[in-house]
Amino acid sequence: MTATARAPLAAPAAESPRQHGRLRRTARGAGPPLAVLAAVVGVWYAVTYLALAPRRRFLLPPPHEVVTDGFGDWTTFHETLRGLGATAKVALVGLAIAAALGMIFAVLMSQAGWVERSFYPWAVALQTIPILAIVPLIGFWLGYGFWSRTVVCVLVALFPIITNTLFGLQSTDAQQHDLFTLRQAGRWARLVHLEFPSALPAVFTGLRISAGLSVIGAIVGDFFFRQGQPGIGSLIDDYTQRLQSAPLFAAIMVSSLFGLALFWLFGLAARIAVGAWDTPRRRS
Amino acid sequence: MSPTARLRGRKGETVPLAPGIALAFDDVGKTFSDGTDALRGVSLTVADGEFVTVVGPSGSGKSTLLRIASGLTEPSSGTVAVGPKAPGYVFQDPTLLPWRTVEGNVGLFAQLDRVPKKRRRELVAAAISLTELEGFERHRPTALSGGMRMRVSLARALTVRPSLFLFDEPFGAVDEITRQRLGEEVQRLHARERFAGVFVTHSVVEAVWLASRVVVLSARPGRVLAQVDVPFAYPRPADLRFDAAFGDVARTVSAALQESFT
Numbered sequence: 162m163t164a165t166a167r168a169p170l171a172a173p174a175a176e177s178p179r180q181h182g183r184l185r186r187t188a189r190g191a192g193p194p195l196a197v198l199a200a201v202v203g204v205w206y207a208v209t210y211l212a213l214a215p216r217r218r219f220l221l222p223p224p225h226e227v228v229t230d231g232f233g234d235w236t237t238f239h240e241t242l243r244g245l246g247a248t249a250k251v252a253l254v255g256l257a258i259a260a261a262l263g264m265i266f267a268v269l270m271s272q273a274g275w276v277e278r279s280f281y282p283w284a285v286a287l288q289t290i291p292i293l294a295i296v297p298l299i300g301f302w303l304g305y306g307f308w309s310r311t312v313v314c315v316l317v318a319l320f321p322i323i324t325n326t327l328f329g330l331q332s333t334d335a336q337q338h339d340l341f342t343l344r345q346a347g348r349w350a351r352l353v354h355l356e357f358p359s360a361l362p363a364v365f366t367g368l369r370i371s372a373g374l375s376v377i378g379a380i381v382g383d384f385f386f387r388q389g390q391p392g393i394g395s396l397i398d399d400y401t402q403r404l405q406s407a408p409l410f411a412a413i414m415v416s417s418l419f420g421l422a423l424f425w426l427f428g429l430a431a432r433i434a435v436g437a438w439d440t441p442r443r444r445s
Numbered sequence: 446m447s448p449t450a451r452l453r454g455r456k457g458e459t460v461p462l463a464p465g466i467a468l469a470f471d472d473v474g475k476t477f478s479d480g481t482d483a484l485r486g487v488s489l490t491v492a493d494g495e496f497v498t499v500v501g502p503s504g505s506g507k508s509t510l511l512r513i514a515s516g517l518t519e520p521s522s523g524t525v526a527v528g529p530k531a532p533g534y535v536f537q538d539p540t541l542l543p544w545r546t547v548e549g550n551v552g553l554f555a556q557l558d559r560v561p562k563k564r565r566r567e568l569v570a571a572a573i574s575l576t577e578l579e580g581f582e583r584h585r586p587t588a589l590s591g592g593m594r595m596r597v598s599l600a601r602a603l604t605v606r607p608s609l610f611l612f613d614e615p616f617g618a619v620d621e622i623t624r625q626r627l628g629e630e631v632q633r634l635h636a637r638e639r640f641a642g643v644f645v646t647h648s649v650v651e652a653v654w655l656a657s658r659v660v661v662l663s664a665r666p667g668r669v670l671a672q673v674d675v676p677f678a679y680p681r682p683a684d685l686r687f688d689a690a691f692g693d694v695a696r697t698v699s700a701a702l703q704e705s706f707t
Contacts, residue, residue, distance in 0.1 A: 336540045339517055343531050344557040344605075354557070358544045438543040438585050 222406050231411025241396060241412050244383075248392035249419060251307065252379035255314025259371055262315070263322025264364065270323075271330040271356065272348065281327075288320040292378075296385050306389045310382030317378035318371040325367025329360025362439045365431035372427050376420040462526045467493045467609045467641030468514055473523035474666075475509050482666035483509040487523070489660060489669060493608070496635055496642040498652040500698065501662030501670075502705055507645040508537075510667070511611045514643065533607030533640065535615045539598040541586040548573070548582040551600045558605070572600040575634060592623035596630070603634065610635075612644040616651070624648075628655060629683060636679055649702065653695045654686050661701040671701035 202224055209223045222230070232238050266284070270277035296313055303309045333356050341351050383394025391399075393416050400409035462469065468491040475484040483506040491497050499507050512518035513525060515534050541550045551572050555565040573579060576596040586594055595615055602610065612631070616624040628651055635642055646652050652659045653675055661671040675694055677685060685691050 334540070336536055336538060337542065339536070340534075340540055340553070341557065342517060343515060343534055344554050345531070346557045350557055354553070355542070358542070361544070435544070438587055 219406050227407050227410040230407030237408045244391055244393035244396040245415050247390040248379045251310045251314055252375045255311045256318055256375040259315045259318035260322055263319050264326050267323050267326035270327055284323050300386055305386040309386045313382040314375050314378035318375040321370040322367040325363045329363025330356045333359045361435050369427040372423040373420055462528055465493050467491050469526040471524040473520045476521045485666040485668055487669055491641050493641055494639045496656050497658050498644045498656035499660045500652045502664045504665045505662040506667030508613050511613050515611055528608050532609040532611050533602035534611045535598050535602055537614045539594040543586050546583050546585055547597050550597050554605050568604045572603040576600040591619045607640055610640045610642045614645045649695050649698050650686055659698050663705045670705050673698050
């Protein structure tokens, strides 16, 4: 921020109101969702103690029990965290592969019409295949460990990256293209200096969607492929079978938080990478 | 395309240009693939260092004329002769790359032309100082006013030291005072760099003030209706436009323009 002319005079006094304003903004932003959370917890308690007979209370243990038994019991929680670690590894590796493959495919499609015409319909088809239907086949071919889980993850996360990157590359401003034509710029210069930078906001949109999907993909993979370190999906399945509802709830919460963290991380990355120029006033 | 239509196209072939001439249109016509007749039988010569403005009703093919001169669009008939160098071209919209700073935008052409880094820096610095953009080198376009963005666009075109400079109604979107200042700037740059200029505008006053000759185009399909010589010596003071003699020239142009609407 640039200092205004009257800043030196007002500086010491101005500091606290500004901080106050920021606090208030934060409160205004965080307040409503927190109120909803409080309401949900309230309803939760009501259902547990008022709607469920004591005998059936294991279906929905009270929130504090989830905290003490799910998070407080170190052996169980440690197991949950290790499961999350295994799943996170699958999700991140899968997302990285999907991002690389998706961007390469999108660039190829944008550069050659025949590539787009030949492959894009298949990319759409891939998206419509019920993934659960082919998961057993993947295990059948690739085994029941890390790589099968990763492949599921890639299949789920690939499509949004392809479509968003392709959309970004193809919606480059026509007049900006004219500039490059005037200088007789080659294909590579056009891609590096014009199309790719201009596609970046769309690429980040795709990454953000795919980040969420990759977590889902990894958990689905856990359900089916149980070799090696069990992922959080396997644990969720186990806890359900054993009617261990507190660790089950804890595992669900932890995986949701992970998805949320990943989504937020890519939002932050987008702000850092393109936030300085990708504003509503983008058409300069 | 007729067999006579030739142009310095993307491959860089040139039609020989008579000495002292920067741009020559001979009987140029353009019909777009959707059947729109944009230009018909346009003949126009711009001498080296001459500054010509083009006025005409909307849709009279003024932009098409510039696009053909620059090689972005091929003519349907006729011959176009231009120099071997790509012209400087300033669009109606500044067309800056929003992810690049002022410096990065100004240096774009030199970068695309693979000018060595050191020389590129010199070119950029010179163009930035010519357009009085010092101090804004690291600003992004979104942080600049419309007039400033236009200057960045001018500076970018200046880095290639064009011998022909095309302006497609560049100051249509800025306020009157800024428009006047940018016009003065163009005149100053023209006096200094001695490029030949073709400047499209909707404003008769701007057209007369800038040019040594005003070309009036007819309504679509565009033909050259009149060419009006402007006798005033450069540099022209800003208040020349309130002179009686200036008013006479403007009236002549205006009358020709009126005719183009009928």
